Amino acid sequence: MQRLILRNKNKIALISGLLIAVGFISKWTMGRLAIFEGALIIASLFGVAPIAIQAYQALKVKVVSIDVLVTIAVVGAFLIQNFEEAAIVTFLFLFGAYLEQRTLNKTHSAIKELTEMAPESALKQREDGEFEEVPVDEVDVGDVLLVKTGAKVPVDGTVLSGEGSVNEASITGESLPVAKEKGSKVYAGTILDNGTIQIIADRVGEDTTFGKIIELVEEAQDSKSEAERFIDRFSKYYTPTVLLLSFIIWLFSRNLELAITILVLGCPGALVIGVPVSHVAGIGNGAKHGVLLKGSEVISDFSRLETMVFDKTGTLTVGSPAVAEKEYYGDNIEEVLGYLASVERESDHPLAKAVRAEVGATTFSTVEETEVVKGGGIVARVNGHSIAVGNRALMEREQVELNEKAQADIERCEKKGNSLVLTAVDGELKVLMGVRDQVRPGVKEDLQKLKKLGVKNLVMLSGDNQGTVDVVSRELGLTEAHGNMLPEDKAAYIKRLIEEEGQIVAFVGDGVNDSPSLALANIGIAMGGGTDVAIETSDVVLMNSDFSRLPHALGLTKAIARNMKQNIVIAVGVVFILLTGLLFSDWVNMSIGMLVHEGSILAVILNGMRLLRYKSR
Amino acid sequence: MKKATIQLETLTCPSCLQKIDNAVKSLEGVEQESVSVLFNSSKVKLNFDEEKISIAQIEDAITALGYEVKKSQVR
Numbered sequence: 178m179q180r181l182i183l184r185n186k187n188k189i190a191l192i193s194g195l196l197i198a199v200g201f202i203s204k205w206t207m208g209r210l211a212i213f214e215g216a217l218i219i220a221s222l223f224g225v226a227p228i229a230i231q232a233y234q235a236l237k238v239k240v241v242s243i244d245v246l247v248t249i250a251v252v253g254a255f256l257i258q259n260f261e262e263a264a265i266v267t268f269l270f271l272f273g274a275y276l277e278q279r280t281l282n283k284t285h286s287a288i289k290e291l292t293e294m295a296p297e298s299a300l301k302q303r304e305d306g307e308f309e310e311v312p313v314d315e316v317d318v319g320d321v322l323l324v325k326t327g328a329k330v331p332v333d334g335t336v337l338s339g340e341g342s343v344n345e346a347s348i349t350g351e352s353l354p355v356a357k358e359k360g361s362k363v364y365a366g367t368i369l370d371n372g373t374i375q376i377i378a379d380r381v382g383e384d385t386t387f388g389k390i391i392e393l394v395e396e397a398q399d400s401k402s403e404a405e406r407f408i409d410r411f412s413k414y415y416t417p418t419v420l421l422l423s424f425i426i427w428l429f430s431r432n433l434e435l436a437i438t439i440l441v442l443g444c445p446g447a448l449v450i451g452v453p454v455s456h457v458a459g460i461g462n463g464a465k466h467g468v469l470l471k472g473s474e475v476i477s478d479f480s481r482l483e484t485m486v487f488d489k490t491g492t493l494t495v496g497s498p499a500v501a502e503k504e505y506y507g508d509n510i511e512e513v514l515g516y517l518a519s520v521e522r523e524s525d526h527p528l529a530k531a532v533r534a535e536v537g538a539t540t541f542s543t544v545e546e547t548e549v550v551k552g553g554g555i556v557a558r559v560n561g562h563s564i565a566v567g568n569r570a571l572m573e574r575e576q577v578e579l580n581e582k583a584q585a586d587i588e589r590c591e592k593k594g595n596s597l598v599l600t601a602v603d604g605e606l607k608v609l610m611g612v613r614d615q616v617r618p619g620v621k622e623d624l625q626k627l628k629k630l631g632v633k634n635l636v637m638l639s640g641d642n643q644g645t646v647d648v649v650s651r652e653l654g655l656t657e658a659h660g661n662m663l664p665e666d667k668a669a670y671i672k673r674l675i676e677e678e679g680q681i682v683a684f685v686g687d688g689v690n691d692s693p694s695l696a697l698a699n700i701g702i703a704m705g706g707g708t709d710v711a712i713e714t715s716d717v718v719l720m721n722s723d724f725s726r727l728p729h730a731l732g733l734t735k736a737i738a739r740n741m742k743q744n745i746v747i748a749v750g751v752v753f754i755l756l757t758g759l760l761f762s763d764w765v766n767m768s769i770g771m772l773v774h775e776g777s778i779l780a781v782i783l784n785g786m787r788l789l790r791y792k793s794r
Numbered sequence: 795m796k797k798a799t800i801q802l803e804t805l806t807c808p809s810c811l812q813k814i815d816n817a818v819k820s821l822e823g824v825e826q827e828s829v830s831v832l833f834n835s836s837k838v839k840l841n842f843d844e845e846k847i848s849i850a851q852i853e854d855a856i857t858a859l860g861y862e863v864k865k866s867q868v869r
Contacts, residue, residue: 183860227860234859238816277806285804285834398834413812450806457834 179230186227190271196220197264217264224267225251241417246440249420250767253437265768266441273775277450280782284454287461287789288398292391294347294366299331300324302375313382320378324369333385334376336361341372348386348720389712394464397472398457419443434767435759441770442755447777451744454785459737462791467720468730475716478699479731480738481681484674485632486694488667488686489639489649492704492724494614496687498527500535502595502611504586513607515539516559517600520566523547524555531612532598550574554598565601577601583609594648613645619725621653626728626793630735634680638667668693675699683717685727702727732793740788744781751777795825798849800838800856800866805831810861814838817855823847 182189200216203209225248232244247270254263300308302321313331316322321337324330330343342354347366354370357363363376366387382388419440427436456473463470470476487493518536521529523544547557553574554567565575569587572579577599579587583606590597595611624635636657639646643660650658662670667684671694674680684691684698695701695714703715704722712718719726755773758765805811811831818838819826823846830839842852853863 180857180860184862231860234817235813238813238820238859240812240816242810242813274806278804281806282804288835395832395835395837399832453834 182227182230186271187275189223189227190268190275193220193224193264193268194272196223197268200264214260217260221251221255221260221263221267224264224271228267228270241420243416243444243446246416246419246444250437250440253433253440254767257433259434259767262767266771269768269771269775273771273778276775277778277782280779280786281454284458284782284786284789285461287465288394288457291347291394291464294329295387295391296329296331296365300328316378316381318378318381322376322378324363324374324376326369326371326373328369330363330365330367330369330376332365332376332378332382333380333387334363334378336363337375337377339372339374341374342370344368344370345721348390386712390464390469393469393471393712393718394460397460397470397475416443438759438765438767438770441767441774442752442759442765444771444774446774447748447751447781448745450778451748451781451785452741454782455737455740455744455788458785458788459733459740459791462789463730463733466729466733467723467726468733469712469718469720470730470734471716471718475700476734476737478681479683479717480734482632482683482700482731483680484634484636484682485627486636486638486667486671486674486682486684486698487655488684488691488694489637489641489646490614491687492685493620493637493653494616494649496614498531498596498612498614500531500610501613501615502586502590502593502609503535504583504609506580506583506606506608510607511539513600513602515542516562516564516602517566517608519544519559520547520555520557520564523557524549528596528598528612532610535610562602563604566598568597568599572599572601572606575601575604577604577606579606594645616649616652617724623725623728624653624655627731630728630731632731638662638670664691664693667691668697671697729793733788733791736788736791740785743784747777747781747784795841796844796849796868797828797841798839798852798866798868800840800853801864802836802838802856803862803864805833805836805861813859814856814861817859818852821847821852821855824852 196216197220200213200220203216204213228244228251229248232242232248235242235244247266251263251267254260254266296313298310299313299316300323301311301316302308302323308323316332322331322334326341336357336359338359340356340358342356343363344354345364345367347368348364357374363374364387365385383392423436423439423443426439427433430436456476459476460470470479490496514536518533518539519541521532522541542559545558547555549555550567550571553571554565556563556565556571556575558564565571565577586609587597590609590611593611593613595613598610598612599606600608628635634657635655636659637646637650637653637655638659640662641660646658646660659670671682671684674682675697682698683700683702684694685702685704686695687704692714695703700716701714702717702719704719704724717730719730751773755765755770811833815829815831818824818829818831818840823843825841825843828839828841831837832839838856840852842849849866849868853866856863
C-alpha cells in the first residue's frame with residue numbers, strides 16, 4: 178500500500194489538483210460551499226498521504242525532513258479547519274517535487290549523454306575462431322574482438338588487422354575522424370565510422386580511459402566544496418530548528434495558523450539545492466566540451482585564478498624542432514635536397530630529424546666518406562659531389578663563400594631563435610634552413626583569451642637558454658619569461674608566488690618532469706604524456722591535451738562561480754522576503770509561502786541549467 | 795565483502811540523502827563507513843557482507859523509503 182501510494186505520487190498530485198479546481202469552480206459559479214469544502218478535504222487527504230508516508234519513514238531513521246514539516250503543517254491546517262490551505266499546500270508540494278525532478282534530470286543530461294556512450298556489447302572471438310556477441314563485462318584483457326562499421330569500440334585495445342576511421346569525440350571532444358590501422362590504439366566508447374577492424378583488448382571496463390573519465394566526472398559532481406558541506410550541516414539542524422521555533426511560537430501566541438505558516442516558510446529547499454545544481458550543470462558542460470573539472474574546490478580556485486605559469490617545451494611549443502625558415506640559392510634544388518636528406522639520414526641529431534621531415538620523400542643517393550665535424554655538422558661525398566651540412570662555423574671551415582643576401586638571411590634567422598642548417602655543394606651555398614621548436618598553432622590567440630578572462634600574469638618557465646625563451650615570450654606576448662630553470666627551480670618559483678605573494682596559481686606542464694610544480698600549484702594541468710597520466714595528475718583535465726580548451730575551462734569555472742552566487746542570493750532573498758512579509762504585513766499565508774518556496778527552487782534549477790549552454794567566446 | 799553500486803531514480807532533496815544514508819547504515823551486514831549516497835549521480839555505493847545480507851534486501855530497504863531502485867551492480 179505504502180509503495181503503491183509513493184509510486185503514484187505524480188498521479189496523486191494530478192488528482193488533488195483536479196479536485197481543487199472542481200472545488201473552486203463550484204464555489205465561484207454555483208456558490209456551493211459544501212462541494213467546495215468536500216472537494217478540498219478529499220484533495221488534501223489524497224495529497225498528504227505520500228508526504229506523510231515519507232515523513233514517517235524519515236522519522237523512523239531519525240531524520241526531520243521537509244516532509245515532516247509539511248505534514249505537521251497540513252494536520253495543523255485541518256485542526257483550524259482551513260481545508261483550502263491544506264489542499265493547496267499539499268498539491269503545490271507534490272507538483273513542485275515533480276517539476277524539480279523533471280528539471281533536475283535535465284541538468285544531469287550532459288553527463289547522462291556521456292555515460293550512455295559506454296559500450297554494452299562486444300564481438301568476441303571464440304576458440305573456434307568465430308565471433309559471438311557477448312556483454313562487454315565478459316571481455317577480458319587479451320581477448321580478440323571484432324569491431325564493425327558503426328559499432329562502438331568496446332575496450333581500450335590495439336588494432337590487430339583491418340583499417341578504418343574512428344570518431345573519438347567521446348574521449349577527446351574532437352569530432353574529426355581519426356584513421357586507424359594495424360598497431361594503432363583504439364579507445365572504448367569511440368565509434369568506428371567506417372571500415373572493419375580486429376583488436377586485442379588491452380584494458381577493459383573501469384580501467385579504460387573512458388571508464389576513468391566517467392568515474393571522474395561522477396566523483397567530481399558529488400565532491401563537496403566547503404560551502405556545500407556547511408549548507409549540509411546547516412540543513413541537518415535547520416529543519417528541527419524550524420520545527421522547534423514554530424512550536425515555541427504556538428506556545429506563546431496560541432496562534433496555530435501563524436505556527437504552521439512558519440513551518441511551510443521554513444522549508445530550506447532552494448538553498449540546499451542551488452549550489453549543487455550549478456555545480457552539476459557546469460561539470461556537465463565541461464565534460465561535453467573536453468574539459469574535466471575535478472570537483473568544486475577546483476572550480477572555486479580556478480575561477481579566481483590570477484597567475485598562469487607555463488612550461489615551454491611541449492606545452493606552448495610543439496616540443497619537437499621543425500624547419501621554420503627556408504632559403505634556396507641557385508638551381509637544381511631538387512637534387513640538392515636529395516643529397517641533403519641522404520646525408521642527414523646518417524645522423525640522429527634532432528636537427529637532422531627536423532630537416533628529414535621537411536624534405537620528405539626524395540631520391541636518396543649513396544653517401545661516402547662521411548666525416549662528422551664536432552660542433553659543426555657533417556661533410557660527405559655524394560655522387561661525386563662534396564657536400565657540407567652544418568652551421569656557419571662549418572661553412573667557414575669548408576671555405577664556403579656567403580654572399581650578402583645569405584649573410585642577411587642568416588642574421589635574420591638567428592634573431593628569430595632558429596638553429597641554422599646550411600647546405601653547401603662543392604663549396605657553394607645552396608640551401609639555408611632555420612630550425613626551431615615552433616609555437617603550437619593557436620596558442621597565441623588562446624593566451625589572449627585567457628588574458629581577457631582576467632588572468633593577470635602569464636609566465637613561462639623553461640630549461641632553455643634565456644635568449645630562446647625571450648624570443649618565444651615576445652612572440653606570444655607573455656608577461657614574464659624565465660630561462661635556465663631546472664624542475665626544482667620551477668617548483669620553488671611557484672611556491673614563492675603562492676606562499677609569499679598569496680596568489681592563486683595554475684601550472685600547465687607536460688606532466689612528466691614537471692610533477693613537483695603540478696602538485697604545488699593550486700591548479701595543476703598536465704598536457705601530453707598520454708591521456709592517462711593527464712587524467713590522473715591534473716586538477717583540470719583537458720581532453721587530448723588540447724590547449725585550446727583552456728579558455729573554455731577558465732570561462733566556464735567563472736560562469737559556475739557566478740551562477741552559484743546568484744542561486745544563493747535567490748534562495749536567501751526569498752526566505753528574507755517571506756519572513757518580513759509574514760512579520761510586517763498580511764499577504765503571506767501558507768499557500769503563498771509554499772508557492773514562492775517551490776518557485777524559488779525551480780528558479781535556482783533553471784538558473785543552473787543555463788550553464789549547460791555556456792560557450793566561451 | 796562485496797561492493798555494490800545502486801542506481802536510484804533522480805534524487806531531488808538533500809534530506810533524501812540522509813534518509814537513505816541512515817536507513818542503509820542501520821542494516822545488519824552493511825559496512826557502515828563504506829556507505830556513500832551521491833546526490834548528483836543519484837547513486838548509493840556501499841560494501842556489504844553477502845553472508846549476512848543480500849543485495850535484494852538492501853534494495854528493499856531503499857524502496858521501502860519510497861525511492862525506486864533502477865539497477866544495481868555487485869562486484
